[in-house]
Amino acid sequence: MQDQSEASPCVALDAATPEVLGDDAIERLRAIAIQHGAVAAGTRIFRAGEPFRAIYGVRIGAIKAIRYDGAGEEQVVAFHLPGEFFGLTGIHSDRYVNTAVALERTAVCGLPYQRLFHVANDHPRLRRQLMRLMSGVILTEQDQYAAMAGHTADARLAFLLLDLRERMSRGGALQDRLRLPMTRAELGSSAGLAPETTSRVFQQFRRRELIEASGRNIRFLDLAGLRRLAVPLTHPGDGSGRTTAA
Amino acid sequence: MQDQSEASPCVALDAATPEVLGDDAIERLRAIAIQHGAVAAGTRIFRAGEPFRAIYGVRIGAIKAIRYDGAGEEQVVAFHLPGEFFGLTGIHSDRYVNTAVALERTAVCGLPYQRLFHVANDHPRLRRQLMRLMSGVILTEQDQYAAMAGHTADARLAFLLLDLRERMSRGGALQDRLRLPMTRAELGSSAGLAPETTSRVFQQFRRRELIEASGRNIRFLDLAGLRRLAVPLTHPGDGSGRTTAA
DNA sequence: CAATCTTGTTGATCTGGATCATAAAAGCGT
DNA sequence: ACGCTTTTATGATCCAGATCAACAAGATTG
Numbered sequence: 001m002q003d004q005s006e007a008s009p010c011v012a013l014d015a016a017t018p019e020v021l022g023d024d025a026i027e028r029l030r031a032i033a034i035q036h037g038a039v040a041a042g043t044r045i046f047r048a049g050e051p052f053r054a055i056y057g058v059r060i061g062a063i064k065a066i067r068y069d070g071a072g073e074e075q076v077v078a079f080h081l082p083g084e085f086f087g088l089t090g091i092h093s094d095r096y097v098n099t100a101v102a103l104e105r106t107a108v109c110g111l112p113y114q115r116l117f118h119v120a121n122d123h124p125r126l127r128r129q130l131m132r133l134m135s136g137v138i139l140t141e142q143d144q145y146a147a148m149a150g151h152t153a154d155a156r157l158a159f160l161l162l163d164l165r166e167r168m169s170r171g172g173a174l175q176d177r178l179r180l181p182m183t184r185a186e187l188g189s190s191a192g193l194a195p196e197t198t199s200r201v202f203q204q205f206r207r208r209e210l211i212e213a214s215g216r217n218i219r220f221l222d223l224a225g226l227r228r229l230a231v232p233l234t235h236p237g238d239g240s241g242r243t244t245a246a
Numbered sequence: 247m248q249d250q251s252e253a254s255p256c257v258a259l260d261a262a263t264p265e266v267l268g269d270d271a272i273e274r275l276r277a278i279a280i281q282h283g284a285v286a287a288g289t290r291i292f293r294a295g296e297p298f299r300a301i302y303g304v305r306i307g308a309i310k311a312i313r314y315d316g317a318g319e320e321q322v323v324a325f326h327l328p329g330e331f332f333g334l335t336g337i338h339s340d341r342y343v344n345t346a347v348a349l350e351r352t353a354v355c356g357l358p359y360q361r362l363f364h365v366a367n368d369h370p371r372l373r374r375q376l377m378r379l380m381s382g383v384i385l386t387e388q389d390q391y392a393a394m395a396g397h398t399a400d401a402r403l404a405f406l407l408l409d410l411r412e413r414m415s416r417g418g419a420l421q422d423r424l425r426l427p428m429t430r431a432e433l434g435s436s437a438g439l440a441p442e443t444t445s446r447v448f449q450q451f452r453r454r455e456l457i458e459a460s461g462r463n464i465r466f467l468d469l470a471g472l473r474r475l476a477v478p479l480t481h482p483g484d485g486s487g488r489t490t491a492a
Numbered sequence: 493c494a495a496t497c498t499t500g501t502t503g504a505t506c507t508g509g510a511t512c513a514t515a516a517a518a519g520c521g522t
Numbered sequence: 523a524c525g526c527t528t529t530t531a532t533g534a535t536c537c538a539g540a541t542c543a544a545c546a547a548g549a550t551t552g
Binding site: 493494495496497498499500501502503504505506507508509510511512513514515516517518519520521522 | 523524525526527528529530531532533534535536537538539540541542543544545546547548549550551552
């Protein structure tokens with residue numbers, strides 16, 4: 001458990017700073033958080049059907065949440081990046097409904113739900129933060145849904161790339177280069193597209209000089225062009241004029 | 247505000263009975279709940295961008311949550327039926343992100359969020375219930391997403407019909423007849439399909455004798471057949487062997 | 493460093509569903 | 523009951539993307 005990288009500790013519940021939660025809450029969260037060591041790509045954090053115990057935060061790496069579609073075909077439901085939480089559907093069902101798999105060398109931390117709930121009993125601000133967190137997940141989910149339903153392959157992937165770009169540069173300035181943690185097939189699956197289509201759309205983006213891409217390394221060349229292409233997720237009146245999911 | 251029909255009062259937070267929450271909590275919830283009178287089809291409960299004040303529960307009727315896609319095209323994000331809550335994305339954003347429109351003569355009740363939160367301060371069980379509620383919404387959203395992404399029009403609509411059937415017979419026994427509160431176009435939009443396609447799939451279902459349908463009145467003739475067709479949402483290990491979203 | 497396996501690319505073909513167009517029904521207001 | 527509007531049905535055409543297939547390029551492993 002050599003935590004040289006203290007990046008995105010579990011305690012930073014959806015960017016909740018000590019000022020937001022108060023020192024005591026942070027302290028107690030730190031006490032119940034289970035910092036798991038880094039695991040290799042392909043490791044399952046939990047499987048669908050297992051009893052629900054804890055919600056998880058990503059510290060470093062990336063997670064995919066998948067389901068097995070009738071014929072055993074894997075379907076990607078969501079990606080989870082550092083600073084984000086997953087496993088929340090378990091609260092309702094008392095079981096995990098998705099299977100969570102590490103996409104690369106990944107470290108997560110667990111917040112046992114019962115204990116988390118107890119801590120929240122003493123900290124109204126933590127309660128508020130939890131509600132915000134869950135609401136944010138609903139929002140992201142809806143954004144995703146709205147962006148995929150009834151739109152072209154280019155629009156979907158442009159949306160996804162811009163979304164990943166925002167989420168992969170948590171806190172820091174937005175990068176114009178990034179290394180995708182997932183395969184084309186996984187990216188496609190999450191957008192309801194065949195792997196071949198995903199690959200072809202990437203080629204198209206390259207030809208149009210919207211991005212550079214060699215393997216999983218992406219470089220954004222023309223953000224405006226991509227945004228024009230992507231499904232515009234207008235959240236009117238939020239003042240920031242932002243277009244992609246938070 | 248003549249509430250002759252006390253069906254699905256706002257207080258029954260996701261099927262939370264007095265035994266679950268305790269009498270006092272129920273009492274206080276009742277005190278803050280705002281029972282709105284029935285409104286006509288087409289009435290907007292709130293608009294995207296408006297400041298968030300309350301979450302809403304459907305008492306009677308039905309709601310569609312919509313977004314306006316770039317060109318002003320309306321996209322249905324979700325339907326809300328009696329006993330269900332909506333507007334929860336506002337918690338995160340402090341603004342409503344969807345527009346909520348009554349599909350038919352509809353009565354809703356509002357739970358002002360700040361007050362709800364205050365009540366919850368005194369009632370741990372209500373807090374737990376709220377978390378469950380939000381988690382359940384995330385789950386439903388994901389189910390929807392997984393059911394739509396990368397599946398055929400038949401599969402999507404079969405899923406939707408079965409899902410609506412379950413949700414429209416809250417509590418009571420499942421009906422084999424039901425009256426859809428939405429048009430083909432709205433149904434299609436929520437599944438990412440063109441209205442024409444929706445209509446054609448309905449015809450196909452009729453020919454195959456899976457359903458009877460005259461206008462918005464549906465009669466289920468062959469549930470097993472529909473289920474075979476629909477995207478199977480296996481939630482493994484939940485014991486009930488249920489297939490559609492909760 | 494081969495040998496193997498996974499991932500990514502590209503081509504050819506085929507089809508499900510969008511789109512365009514038109515007509516028949518339902519609703520609905522008066 | 524009568525127009526008027528909205529919704530539903532159905533046909534014809536077209537195209538985006540799935541599917542099948544083959545291969546190139548990285549990764550991984552012994």
